[in-house]
Amino acid sequence: MHQVMRAGINKPKAQQGFTLIELMIVVAIIGILAAIALPAYQNYTVRAQVSEIILAASAGRTDIAEYVSTNGDLPDDGYGLETQQSDKVVSSVWNDGEIVVTAANGIHEDVDGQTIILRPAGYSPGDGTVNWECGGSIPERFRPGSCRDFSESSD
Numbered sequence: 175m176h177q178v179m180r181a182g183i184n185k186p187k188a189q190q191g192f193t194l195i196e197l198m199i200v201v202a203i204i205g206i207l208a209a210i211a212l213p214a215y216q217n218y219t220v221r222a223q224v225s226e227i228i229l230a231a232s233a234g235r236t237d238i239a240e241y242v243s244t245n246g247d248l249p250d251d252g253y254g255l256e257t258q259q260s261d262k263v264v265s266s267v268w269n270d271g272e273i274v275v276t277a278a279n280g281i282h283e284d285v286d287g288q289t290i291i292l293r294p295a296g297y298s299p300g301d302g303t304v305n306w307e308c309g310g311s312i313p314e315r316f317r318p319g320s321c322r323d324f325s326e327s328s329d
Contacts, residue, residue, distance in 0.1 A: 217315070217316070220285060220316050221316050221317075221318070223262050223282075223285070224277070224281075224285060224290070224312055224316045224317055225318055226262045227260075227262050227263055227275055227277050227290055227312075228308070228317075228318065228321060229260075230260045230262070230263045230275060231266055231273050231290060231292055233255075233256050234255040234268070234275075235273065235292060235304070235306060236256075237255055238253075238255075238273070238294070239303070239304045241253070242297050242298075242299055242304055243299070245299075247299065248271055248297070251268065251269050251270060251271075252267075252268065252269070253268040255267065255268050255273065262277060262281060263275055263278060264276040264277065264278050264287075271293065271294065272291050272292065273291070273293075274289055274290075275289060275291075275292070275310075276288075277289070277290070277312065284312075284313050284316070285316060288310065288313075289310045289312065290309075290317070290321065291309050291310040292307070292308055293307045293308075293309070294306060294307075295307045308320065308322070309322070
């Protein structure tokens with residue numbers, strides 16, 4: 175007897191698309207990555223803004239170094255600083271032998287209104303060289319590594 179073959183009866187069907195479980199696994203992986211990446215990104219942006227605050231005080235450091243070079247000593251309180259103000263800074267003042275830079279509001283709840291303090295650690299009147307320490311009330315996790323020399327307690 176002659177057997178008639180029908181095309182495609184015994185062939186398995188080709189899979190089309192993804193199964194529900196595969197899609198759920200992909201969504202779970204994306205969720206885990208987002209849960210890790212978002213806080214790290216937020217800390218990164220706050221650190222960048224705090225670096226901008228420190229940069230705004232850099233002109234003040236130069237101004238103090240020029241004063242030391244010219245006059246042989248640190249200036250008195252209330253000395254007017256030439257600082258590069260930015261929208262991240264409320265004020266930069268020379269007070270008690272320190273440059274005190276106050277952060278503006280709207281950066282981060284732990285940074286708003288807090289300070290970065292640049293304090294001369296030593297100076298050479300002859301060549302105007304001033305070594306600086308950096309600290310303040312902004313939490314250390316947001317300050318650059320070069321600005322963790324001392325901490326200022328908020329009383």
